[in-house]
Amino acid sequence: xxxxxxxxxxxxxxxxxxxxxxxxxxxxxxxxxxxxxxxxxxxxxxxxxxxxxxxxxxxxxxxxxxxxxxxxxxxxxxxxxxxxxxxxxxxxxxxxxxxxxxxxxxxxxxxxxxxxxxxxxxxxxxxxxxxxxxxxxxxxxxxxxxxxxxxxxxxxxxxxxxxxxxxxxxxxxxxxxxxxxxxxxxxxxxxxxxxxxxxxxxxxxxxxxxxxxxxxxxxxxxxxxxxxxxxxxxxxxxxxxxxxxxxxxxxxxxxxxxxxxxxxxxxxxxxxxxxxxxxxxxxxxxxxxxxxxxxxxxxxxxxxxxxxxxxxxxxxxxxxxxxxxxxxxxxxxxxxxxxxxxxxxxxxxxxxxxxxxxxxxxxxxxxxxxxxxxxxxxxxxxxxxxxxx
Amino acid sequence: xxxxxxxxxxxxxxxxxxxxxxxxxxxxxxxxxxxxxxxxxxxxxxxxxxxxxxxxxxxxxxxxxxxxxxxxxxxxxxxxxxxxxxxxxxxxxxxxxxxxxxxxxxxxxxxxxxxxxxxxxxxxxxxxxxxxxxxxxxxxxxxxxxxxxxxxxxxxxxxxxxxxxxxxxxxxxxxxxxxxxxxxxxxxxxxxxxxxxxxxxxxxxxxxxxxxxxxxxxxxxxxxxxxxxxxxxxxxxxxxxx
Numbered sequence: 001x002x003x004x005x006x007x008x009x010x011x012x013x014x015x016x017x018x019x020x021x022x023x024x025x026x027x028x029x030x031x032x033x034x035x036x037x038x039x040x041x042x043x044x045x046x047x048x049x050x051x052x053x054x055x056x057x058x059x060x061x062x063x064x065x066x067x068x069x070x071x072x073x074x075x076x077x078x079x080x081x082x083x084x085x086x087x088x089x090x091x092x093x094x095x096x097x098x099x100x101x102x103x104x105x106x107x108x109x110x111x112x113x114x115x116x117x118x119x120x121x122x123x124x125x126x127x128x129x130x131x132x133x134x135x136x137x138x139x140x141x142x143x144x145x146x147x148x149x150x151x152x153x154x155x156x157x158x159x160x161x162x163x164x165x166x167x168x169x170x171x172x173x174x175x176x177x178x179x180x181x182x183x184x185x186x187x188x189x190x191x192x193x194x195x196x197x198x199x200x201x202x203x204x205x206x207x208x209x210x211x212x213x214x215x216x217x218x219x220x221x222x223x224x225x226x227x228x229x230x231x232x233x234x235x236x237x238x239x240x241x242x243x244x245x246x247x248x249x250x251x252x253x254x255x256x257x258x259x260x261x262x263x264x265x266x267x268x269x270x271x272x273x274x275x276x277x278x279x280x281x282x283x284x285x286x287x288x289x290x291x292x293x294x295x296x297x298x299x300x301x302x303x304x305x306x307x308x309x310x311x312x313x314x315x316x317x318x319x320x321x322x323x324x325x326x327x328x329x330x331x332x333x334x335x336x337x338x339x340x341x342x343x344x345x346x347x348x349x350x351x352x353x354x355x356x357x358x359x360x361x362x363x364x365x366x367x368x369x370x371x372x373x374x375x376x377x378x379x380x381x382x383x384x385x386x387x388x389x
Numbered sequence: 390x391x392x393x394x395x396x397x398x399x400x401x402x403x404x405x406x407x408x409x410x411x412x413x414x415x416x417x418x419x420x421x422x423x424x425x426x427x428x429x430x431x432x433x434x435x436x437x438x439x440x441x442x443x444x445x446x447x448x449x450x451x452x453x454x455x456x457x458x459x460x461x462x463x464x465x466x467x468x469x470x471x472x473x474x475x476x477x478x479x480x481x482x483x484x485x486x487x488x489x490x491x492x493x494x495x496x497x498x499x500x501x502x503x504x505x506x507x508x509x510x511x512x513x514x515x516x517x518x519x520x521x522x523x524x525x526x527x528x529x530x531x532x533x534x535x536x537x538x539x540x541x542x543x544x545x546x547x548x549x550x551x552x553x554x555x556x557x558x559x560x561x562x563x564x565x566x567x568x569x570x571x572x573x574x575x576x577x578x579x580x581x582x583x584x585x586x587x588x589x590x591x592x593x594x595x596x597x598x599x600x601x602x603x604x605x606x607x608x609x610x611x612x613x614x615x616x617x618x619x620x621x622x623x624x625x626x627x628x629x630x631x
Contacts, residue, residue, distance in 0.1 A: 387434075
């Protein structure tokens with residue numbers, strides 16, 4: 001039995017190492033995820049960069065010389081706004097415009113709230129930070145002036161502060177980063193599906209479509225040996241896909257401008273190793289599931305449709321988790337793909353992962369994989385599968 | 390030796406094989422002759438264990454193919470109706486794969502591979518990938534992998550179907566050599582001339598039933614027809630209408 005499994009396994013590996021499409025799906029497609037992460041991070045960093053000086057265009061700067069001096073002291077670059085500043089805001093050429101009305105000086109001296117206008121494009125994420133910083137500076141300036149006025153009248157400015165909210169953020173920097181890096185588990189799950197997809201389809205539906213299944217089964221080989229050999233080949237291909245994906249992700253995270261994003265992420269050998277321990281049992285399951293699904297298809301194209309559809313079903317809980325984080329219940333740790341997603345999220349957040357939950361997830365995936373393989377082996381010798389093409 | 394005893398098989402409401410019995414002896418070529426849809430392929434599939442008979446049994450050298458299919462398959466070399474090859478493997482790799490599945494050790498496999506390449510005259514194509522092979526070349530590869538374990542019984546389902554004249558003659562030559570080597574050869578065909586030229590015994594099948602069985606001369610005598618073709622038409626149509 002072991003010898004026959006090895007023979008089938010060896011043939012499938014040799015066959016698929018010569019197949020351009022198998023190689024593509026194991027080596028190239030898994031890189032799409034890491035590339036996306038690298039690009040998104042770089043873009044975010046360029047938008048959020050705090051090292052960039054704050055550029056404020058001002059209308060009527062001479063009406064508020066003290067305010068202008070305060071802004072300059074706080075590192076803002078001031079320039080006088082062009083006449084068509086509104087359209088320039090809309091087109092994104094200007095970040096933020098400060099309009100000082102003619103009455104500013106009169107109101108200010110009279111002790112009435114002096115109005116300034118902040119002109120911004122609220123739908124532009126890129127300028128949101130500049131607008132935030134401008135508003136913040138104005139708020140601080142207002143507080144300072146207000147406090148001085150109260151002092152001048154012999155009132156303790158602290159009386160005007162009834163409540164002082166003190167923000168204590170309990171999420172660590174790593175946990176903040178994890179919300180961005182939540183994509184990695186989803187990409188890893190997809191990597192697990194994509195890497196072996198082509199081998200699974202070709203080994204089952206391809207064998208039927210070519211008419212090579214019947215000659216194969218005429219040999220004195222139990223169907224379980226055929227299925228196990230093909231399954232191992234699929235798993236190896238998926239494993240290659242996940243390794244490529246992990247290496248790509250590690251490289252992407254290392255090169256990403258995390259410092260500039262104010263994120264601290266540890267994605268070293270330890271994390272890669274943990275993710276691998278989480279993913280390998282998942283591969284056993286995804287490969288078995290893909291083979292089962294592909295067995296029902298008469299042709300390569302038909303199988304491709306089914307397998308692609310199946311790929312999205314297990315990814316859905318992952319998507320859901322990343323959008324609305326729920327508190328995981330114990331049973332979720334035994335459901336393949338869901339358990340792996342939970343574990344991966346923990347790893348990415350820097351939370352501790354217990355051996356028990358690893359074992360649980362592994363056993364869950366292995367059991368469902370075994371079930372898929374048993375059904376596949378039963379199907380394989382059915383007349384409608386062997387002869388139905 | 391292959392013994393088929395009272396084989397029955399229906400698919401839904403269609404009776405594909407209805408009480409088919411025959412014996413194919415070693416060192417002889419037995420032909421299953423019948424029109425398309427007569428039940429030849431289903432009968433062969435029951436012999437090579439991939440279709441289960443509803444009733445009746447097949448014995449391959451005395452081994453019951455329903456209860457011990459793996460032993461039966463070791464004693465069978467089969468060229469099925471489906472001859473799919475793996476386009477990315479070479480002809481030699483096909484022979485090797487099937488040889489390993491049949492449990493041959495490396496030394497015997499190497500020797501057997503050379504013999505088959507010689508026998509089937511496939512020296513030129515042995516190390517080429519099978520993608521783009523002609524029909525004749527594909528049948529050679531399919532035959533080679535079917536015969537790799539030097540089986541005592543050989544089943545060929547319409548072996549010359551779709552072949553040109555030289556390939557057909559080569560295939561017939563191989564069938565004769567198998568007979569000379571003492572093998573039990575069963576092949577199915579709807580081509581009468583071929584069956585008449587090759588076979589020691591002919592089993593005529595129509596509508597899932599055995600219509601007649603015997604040597605060419607016996608069949609002529611049985612129907613009172615000089616010409617085998619007339620005998621064939623008489624046997625496959627008359628009784629069906631009656």
